[in-house]
Amino acid sequence: MKKTSSSVQGFTLVELMVVIVIMGVMASLVLMNMNGTDQRKAMQAREVFMMDVQKLLRESNDQARILALHSQVATDVAGFQYNVVEYQIHQKNETLLQQNNNSNSRWQNYKDFSTRILSDQVSFRIQPLEQRYARASNSELLNANAPKLIWLGNGEVKPVRIQFYFEERPVGNEIEIDHLGKINEI
Numbered sequence: 482m483k484k485t486s487s488s489v490q491g492f493t494l495v496e497l498m499v500v501i502v503i504m505g506v507m508a509s510l511v512l513m514n515m516n517g518t519d520q521r522k523a524m525q526a527r528e529v530f531m532m533d534v535q536k537l538l539r540e541s542n543d544q545a546r547i548l549a550l551h552s553q554v555a556t557d558v559a560g561f562q563y564n565v566v567e568y569q570i571h572q573k574n575e576t577l578l579q580q581n582n583n584s585n586s587r588w589q590n591y592k593d594f595s596t597r598i599l600s601d602q603v604s605f606r607i608q609p610l611e612q613r614y615a616r617a618s619n620s621e622l623l624n625a626n627a628p629k630l631i632w633l634g635n636g637e638v639k640p641v642r643i644q645f646y647f648e649e650r651p652v653g654n655e656i657e658i659d660h661l662g663k664i665n666e667i
Contacts, residue, residue, distance in 0.1 A: 523647035541632035549628035561604040565594040610640040
C-alpha cells in the first residue's frame with residue numbers, strides 16, 4: 482500500500498503576519514535613524530558653536546579686541562551661517578567727517594575666524610538679555626543696530642540667550658552667556 486502525502490509547501494498566515502510586523506518595525510527604525518542623523522548634525526553644530534564662543538572669548542580677552550558674532554539667515558541658495566567681526570577703534574587724529582561715517586564701517590571681518598555654514602534646516606536665534614551699562618558711552622556697541630553678541634575685550638560680554646533649531650524645532654537647552662562670558666545651559 483502506497484501512502485500519498487499531500488504536503489503543500491507554503492507559509493501560514495501567522496508566519497506571514499510576523500514577517501510583515503518585523504519589516505514594519507525595521508522600516509520605522511530606518512526612518513527614525515535618518516531623522517536622528519539630521520538631529521545629530523544640529524547637535525554637532527551647537528557643540529561647535531559653543532567651542533567657537535569659548536575660543537572667541539579667550540581671543541577677545543587675550544588680545545583686548547572687541548569682537549562680535551554676525552549671523553546670516555538661510556536663503557534659497559545658502560544655508561544659515563555665522564562669522565565674526567571686529568570693531569575697529571579709530572585713532573584720535575581722524576577728521577570729523579570720518580567720525581560721522583556709517584558706524585557699520587567700523588565692523589570689519591575678523592581675519593582669524595572663517596565663516597561657519599550650518600547644515601540644512603539648522604539655525605539659531607540670539608536674544609539679548611537686559612543689561613544696564615551705567616557708564617558706557619559708545620552707542621555703536623549698545624544701540625539696537627549693534628550686534629547682539631559682543632565680546633568687549635575687557636573680560637565682559639553683552640549677555641544673551643541662544644537657542645538652536647532644526648526644522649524650526651528647538652535643539653537642546655538654551656545657551657545663556659552672562660556678562661562675564663560664562664556659558665550656561667538652561
